[in-house]
Amino acid sequence: MPWLYEHYHDLSAIGLHVTDKVHEEQSPFQRIEVYDTRGHGRLLMLDGMVMLTELDEFVYHELISHVPLCIHRDPRRVLVVGGGDGGTVREVLRHPGVERVVLCEIDERVTRVCQQWIPAVAGRLDDPRVELVFADAVEYVRNHPGSFDAILVDSSEPIGPAAGLFGGAFFADLRRALRPGGIVSAQTESPFYAADTVRGVFKELRGVFKGVHAYYGCIPTYPSGCWTFALAGDDFRLTDLDASRLAAVAGRYVGPSLGLGAFNLPEFVRRLVEGD
Numbered sequence: 001m002p003w004l005y006e007h008y009h010d011l012s013a014i015g016l017h018v019t020d021k022v023h024e025e026q027s028p029f030q031r032i033e034v035y036d037t038r039g040h041g042r043l044l045m046l047d048g049m050v051m052l053t054e055l056d057e058f059v060y061h062e063l064i065s066h067v068p069l070c071i072h073r074d075p076r077r078v079l080v081v082g083g084g085d086g087g088t089v090r091e092v093l094r095h096p097g098v099e100r101v102v103l104c105e106i107d108e109r110v111t112r113v114c115q116q117w118i119p120a121v122a123g124r125l126d127d128p129r130v131e132l133v134f135a136d137a138v139e140y141v142r143n144h145p146g147s148f149d150a151i152l153v154d155s156s157e158p159i160g161p162a163a164g165l166f167g168g169a170f171f172a173d174l175r176r177a178l179r180p181g182g183i184v185s186a187q188t189e190s191p192f193y194a195a196d197t198v199r200g201v202f203k204e205l206r207g208v209f210k211g212v213h214a215y216y217g218c219i220p221t222y223p224s225g226c227w228t229f230a231l232a233g234d235d236f237r238l239t240d241l242d243a244s245r246l247a248a249v250a251g252r253y254v255g256p257s258l259g260l261g262a263f264n265l266p267e268f269v270r271r272l273v274e275g276d
Contacts, residue, residue: 008223027109061087062254068185070246075149081137083154084110086122094249108134153186168204183233192224202273210234214273215262
């Protein structure tokens with residue numbers, strides 16, 4: 001079957017031309033599939049939802065990592081929540097000041113499958129600075145107060161294994177897990193197709209953190225192609241962004257020419273995240 005379709009909540013569908021299914025398994029948590037595609041490289045799906053393609057994964061992984069890490073004054077200890085594909089860890093490791101990265105992923109099989117079949121994304125997980133923890137992130141965060149300079153919530157859609165990563169109780173635990181001056185970033189879904197989720201997440205974040213900002217980027221293989229992210233903390237300003245550090249880690253999407261531009265929101269997104 002040359003075309004693979006992801007149906008998003010009975011609202012839309014995206015079709016990708018696949019050339020081969022290279023792996024499929026049912027883990028204790030979800031169905032994991034890896035495909036070769038025409039034009040999009042390797043494709044990872046979890047429970048029928050596209051998690052990444054090699055064509056555009058860099059957009060998501062650069063945004064969720066470089067933006068917070070270049071705003072934090074001196075990020076040394078970083079926690080990645082979810083992110084079992086390894087792409088966010090890959091980008092975090094481009095920051096030379098980072099001394100330790102903990103990847104907390106509930107489903108070990110996602111990580112092992114990506115290490116085997118998508119090494120361009122997962123290939124840095126054997127770096128000595130990386131600690132792999134295969135556990136429930138809600139519990140892990142609760143048990144590690146005052147431990148991290150930055151926490152990057154690289155979760156899937158808020159259903160199944162990721163359902164607990166979008167609520168106020170978890171955000172309060174994130175705040176307690178930060179060291180002084182700590183910062184949180186999180187993916188917060190499509191402003192077109194998941195408006196209620198976006199609005200709800202930002203409302204919950206503002207009930208916990210003093211400073212909450214939204215930014216966004218374009219990811220063609222995600223529903224609607226437009227994706228939002230949150231930045232939250234108690235002691236930072238957007239103008240803290242270090243342009244020289246950003247230039248040093250500049251990738252294919254995030255760089256000096258973008259900088260704070262990711263926070264210049266379309267009006268409908270601004271209204272959405274502000275609860276209008």
